[in-house]
Amino acid sequence: xxxxxxxxxxxxxxxxxxxxxxxxxxxxxxxxxxxxxxxxxxxxxxxxxxxxxxxxxxxxxxxxxxxxxxxxxxxxxxxxxxxxxxxxxxxxxxxxxxxxxxxxxxxxxxxxxxxxxxxxxxxxxxxxxxxxxxxxxxxxxxxxxxxxxxxxxxxxxxxxxxxxxxxxxxxxxxxxxxxxxxxxxxxxxxxxxxxxxxxxxxxxxxxxxxxxxxxxxxxxxxxxxxxxxxxxxxxxxxxxxxxxxxxxxxxxxxxxxxxxxxxxxxxxxxxxxxxxxxxxxxxxxxxxxxxxxxxxxxxxxxxxxxxxxxxxxxxxxxxxxxxxxxxxxxxxxxxxxxxxxxxxxxxxxxxxxxxxxxxx
Numbered sequence: 001x002x003x004x005x006x007x008x009x010x011x012x013x014x015x016x017x018x019x020x021x022x023x024x025x026x027x028x029x030x031x032x033x034x035x036x037x038x039x040x041x042x043x044x045x046x047x048x049x050x051x052x053x054x055x056x057x058x059x060x061x062x063x064x065x066x067x068x069x070x071x072x073x074x075x076x077x078x079x080x081x082x083x084x085x086x087x088x089x090x091x092x093x094x095x096x097x098x099x100x101x102x103x104x105x106x107x108x109x110x111x112x113x114x115x116x117x118x119x120x121x122x123x124x125x126x127x128x129x130x131x132x133x134x135x136x137x138x139x140x141x142x143x144x145x146x147x148x149x150x151x152x153x154x155x156x157x158x159x160x161x162x163x164x165x166x167x168x169x170x171x172x173x174x175x176x177x178x179x180x181x182x183x184x185x186x187x188x189x190x191x192x193x194x195x196x197x198x199x200x201x202x203x204x205x206x207x208x209x210x211x212x213x214x215x216x217x218x219x220x221x222x223x224x225x226x227x228x229x230x231x232x233x234x235x236x237x238x239x240x241x242x243x244x245x246x247x248x249x250x251x252x253x254x255x256x257x258x259x260x261x262x263x264x265x266x267x268x269x270x271x272x273x274x275x276x277x278x279x280x281x282x283x284x285x286x287x288x289x290x291x292x293x294x295x296x297x298x299x300x301x302x303x304x305x306x307x308x309x310x311x312x313x314x315x316x317x318x319x320x321x322x323x324x325x326x327x328x329x330x331x332x333x334x335x336x337x338x339x340x341x342x343x344x345x346x347x348x349x350x351x352x353x354x355x356x357x358x359x360x
Contacts, residue, residue: 012074013067014267021263025256028056032259032306064091064101075109082135083108097191111138175289182288183281185219189262210297214311218321219284224257224265226283226328233329241336260304275335279328287324
């Protein structure tokens with residue numbers, strides 16, 4: 001497995017993704033600050049804030065496409081770009097989310113490299129191999145595999161989550177419901193599980209039940225806030241567990257987290273996905289249980305701190321968020337380790353675009 005260089009290719013994709021996430025996320029933040037809403041009909045009137053919010057949201061929605069494209073590019077060079085892009089679009093359209101984009105990036109790149117070795121054509125046709133044959137075959141093979149094999153368990157997982165949430169809502173275990181809502185809202189960082197939960201709690205909000213949507217809002221903010229508090233706590237305890245790039249990423253991650261945008265934390269999360277996800281789940285479970293117990297209800301579906309005006313018991317809601325973030329930060333001290341410096345240096349080198357030449 002080491003020969004596949006899983007981490008190297010992921011870090012390449014992430015390094016290219018950082019400015020994209022920051023730009024799209026900040027567009028959404030600025031739009032939200034000035035009261036922007038997503039535009040559904042461009043034939044009507046809309047404000048500049050609406051345009052910024054829509055552009056930022058659409059940009060963040062393309063993250064599966066972006067990460068799939070650049071991981072495939074890292075693995076297979078230029079022939080990997082087309083299948084990575086098309087397979088990322090497949091993940092976005094089918095709800096496979098960011099995780100699906102990661103998988104298709106790897107699979108697309110590996111399949112392209114395999115086909116490079118096995119496809120033999122006459123010398124006069126060699127020019128069309130990287131231009132047409134490799135991207136076409138890789139897209140077909142991986143696309144069908146995602147549609148008919150990997151897609152099925154993803155759909156089954158999301159359907160099962162929806163059924164579980166409906167069952168719990170009909171019971172009396174509010175604390176348990178809060179724990180489950182918190183965990184499911186946070187552990188895939190805005191992916192398909194989060195989207196299923198959002199549809200469920202949004203339908204409850206339209207029926208006048210606003211506590212679940214308030215839980216989702218705060219649980220979605222646990223990762224960036226927990227990582228920020230974890231860094232501050234590590235400084236107090238004099239523990240060296242953050243790399244320089246992670247510290248720099250915290251600046252945008254915290255600001256975007258204030259607006260319920262988790263994507264700014266990806267550069268740190270993906271450095272140690274399993275351990276940070278454990279911290280996220282634990283912190284979000286505490287946050288969700290407290291939010292539901294205190295019946296912090298929301299009349300707005302999203303917005304982070306900008307949703308406070310529509311949340312009942314805003315002080316208790318903030319206390320729930322703080323408690324969950326503290327749990328995250330404390331666990332992080334025991335689970336997180338500083339990424340190897342060679343990976344940091346390597347990513348910085350990969351971001352060096354001075355060798356690129358644009359011909360007119």
